[in-house]
Amino acid sequence: MNMSAYLQAFVGILFRELLRFVHQRTRFFSALVRPLVWLAVFAAGFRAALGISIIQPYDTYITYEVYIAPGLCAMVLLFNAMQSSLSMVYDREMGSMRVLLMSPLPRSYLLLCKLIASALVALPQVYAFLAIAWFFGVEPPPSGYLLAAPVLLLTGLMLGGLGLFISSFIRQLENFAGVMNFVIFPMFFLSSALYPLWKMQEAGEWLYTLCRLNPFTHAVELIRFTLYGQWHGEAIGIVTGCTLLFVSAAIVAFNPQRGFMRARNS
Amino acid sequence: MPATVSPATLLAVEQLEFRYGNTPALRDLSFQLQSGQFHALLGPNGAGKSTLFALISRLFALQQGRIVLDGIDLERAPAKVLGRIGMVFQQSTLDLDLSVAENLNYHATLQGIGWRERKVRINDELTRVGLEQRTKERVRTLNGGHRRRVEIARALLHRPRLLLLDEATVGLDSHARTDLNRHVRGLCRDQGLGVLWATHLIEEIQPDDPVTLIHRGRLLANSTSAEICARVGAERLVDAFETLTAPRAEVNG
Numbered sequence A: 001m002n003m004s005a006y007l008q009a010f011v012g013i014l015f016r017e018l019l020r021f022v023h024q025r026t027r028f029f030s031a032l033v034r035p036l037v038w039l040a041v042f043a044a045g046f047r048a049a050l051g052i053s054i055i056q057p058y059d060t061y062i063t064y065e066v067y068i069a070p071g072l073c074a075m076v077l078l079f080n081a082m083q084s085s086l087s088m089v090y091d092r093e094m095g096s097m098r099v100l101l102m103s104p105l106p107r108s109y110l111l112l113c114k115l116i117a118s119a120l121v122a123l124p125q126v127y128a129f130l131a132i133a134w135f136f137g138v139e140p141p142p143s144g145y146l147l148a149a150p151v152l153l154l155t156g157l158m159l160g161g162l163g164l165f166i167s168s169f170i171r172q173l174e175n176f177a178g179v180m181n182f183v184i185f186p187m188f189f190l191s192s193a194l195y196p197l198w199k200m201q202e203a204g205e206w207l208y209t210l211c212r213l214n215p216f217t218h219a220v221e222l223i224r225f226t227l228y229g230q231w232h233g234e235a236i237g238i239v240t241g242c243t244l245l246f247v248s249a250a251i252v253a254f255n256p257q258r259g260f261m262r263a264r265n266s
Numbered sequence B: 001m002p003a004t005v006s007p008a009t010l011l012a013v014e015q016l017e018f019r020y021g022n023t024p025a026l027r028d029l030s031f032q033l034q035s036g037q038f039h040a041l042l043g044p045n046g047a048g049k050s051t052l053f054a055l056i057s058r059l060f061a062l063q064q065g066r067i068v069l070d071g072i073d074l075e076r077a078p079a080k081v082l083g084r085i086g087m088v089f090q091q092s093t094l095d096l097d098l099s100v101a102e103n104l105n106y107h108a109t110l111q112g113i114g115w116r117e118r119k120v121r122i123n124d125e126l127t128r129v130g131l132e133q134r135t136k137e138r139v140r141t142l143n144g145g146h147r148r149r150v151e152i153a154r155a156l157l158h159r160p161r162l163l164l165l166d167e168a169t170v171g172l173d174s175h176a177r178t179d180l181n182r183h184v185r186g187l188c189r190d191q192g193l194g195v196l197w198a199t200h201l202i203e204e205i206q207p208d209d210p211v212t213l214i215h216r217g218r219l220l221a222n223s224t225s226a227e228i229c230a231r232v233g234a235e236r237l238v239d240a241f242e243t244l245t246a247p248r249a250e251v252n253g
Helices: A001-022 A025-051 A064-094 A097-101 A107-136 A142-165 A174-187 A196-201 A203-215 A215-227 A235-251 A256-265 B047-054 B078-082 B100-109 B114-126 B143-156 B176-191 B224-230 B239-243
Strands: B007-021 B023-034 B038-042 B064-069 B085-088 B160-165 B193-198 B212-216 B219-224
Touching: A001 A025, A001 A107, A001 B100, A001 B143, A025 A064, A025 A107, A064 A107, A064 A142, A064 A215, A097 A107, A097 A215, A097 A256, A097 B100, A107 A142, A107 A235, A142 A174, A142 A215, A142 A235, A196 A203, A203 B064, A215 A235, B007 B047, B007 B193, B023 B047, B023 B193, B023 B212, B038 B176, B047 B064, B047 B160, B047 B193, B047 B219, B085 B143, B100 B114, B100 B143, B143 B160, B143 B176, B160 B176, B212 B224, B212 B239, B219 B224, B219 B239, B224 B239
Parallel strands: B038 B193, B038 B212, B085 B160, B160 B193
Antiparallel strands: B007 B023, B007 B064, B212 B219
16 A cells, blocks of 8 residues: 555545434534523523633633633543544444554554544534634634644543543443443533632642643643734643543554454353 | 465365454354455354455454465455455445545545545446446435445455455345345356345345355355255255254265
């Protein structure tokens, strides 16, 4: 197989993900509704109760809506990644993943393409959310929107890798939703998505430590800083490292035999 | 000792063993398939047919034994072997939300076929299965027989040497079953394609078809349908099948 074959396969996988995205419009709207409810309802209620002092990367006092917008962007990526992993588990056992795995190209490359394609498809959802958030006073500089694109992709890839790794060990599809409750919600709430880390530290040192250990915190901060045109070396290092770790672990753990054997033994 | 592989042999399965945990699924399974041959893999549900297909298509890793296609060892050069195999799975693997052409296009990209060549081949294969007028229709709108035809067209896009069909007629009415069977036999005759047709429906097998009969992962018989009947002393293959798969019965092919 030459380089062109590798490129053809990547384009094919990406195109299919885009087509599926276009055909499943309800998926697009449901992905938008969730963060918008948080922005319009949750943030409105919390605005009065929670004051945000001047913190980096903001150079002035901000509303709570402005604070939680990067965390909600990450939330869109988180749900998309987990949903995508769910479909890969389902496909692994009975669907189109079998077609993918019968390609003569290396399995690791095909899985990487699938993860990248899923992360790319999530980007329009994030930008659609940011476009609506503009009407709520979330107005990052225009360059921030551009700079955030690779960071959003990296975060999507990290979360996709984590989702696929976790899903590789799930016994049955029905359990996936349960596992996600133990992954999505702790990841989201134990991060700086809703409250600044100093608030968490005030609440308790253990809570702060857990938030610092959560890769999602660093993804949120990376999105926040990049969206406002600032560099966050620590966050980019941690998110890049976690992406490499989670994607590698997901590729190693992915085994189409596993689901079949479990079904036989159960 | 591995069996001798003749030059005309397309697929050689040699002393294959496979276990799901502690449960054996295939036990010392060996047989050969020639180019241009319609070879039936017959066995009741749970015989090990799907496991064998998963091993040939490398969805499962080999535990013991050897699979050689066109003289190429699957373990040594998996990419070369996979490029020579077309597969129709027992459960449909088509994307129902995509059109017929989009499904085929996706498969072609995974096989590294360039876009110019892709268009020609998609048109050729859909014409061959009589669906060239329905390229833009979503797969969801097709009936079961047509979906199977799309899957066969897709499996042949990269010009494989061996076509694996795992219970491809399940869920089809008798007319569609006969039609599909005839179509695949035509591919063997006209293109020299080797076909391994897994089934538990005996009426799909003709007297001169080579048959590999497996039961609980073991090879019970491996010769033509007529020879198996003669050996068992049965008039019809269905009787021979019942005799061979009855408890304690075992005939070496």
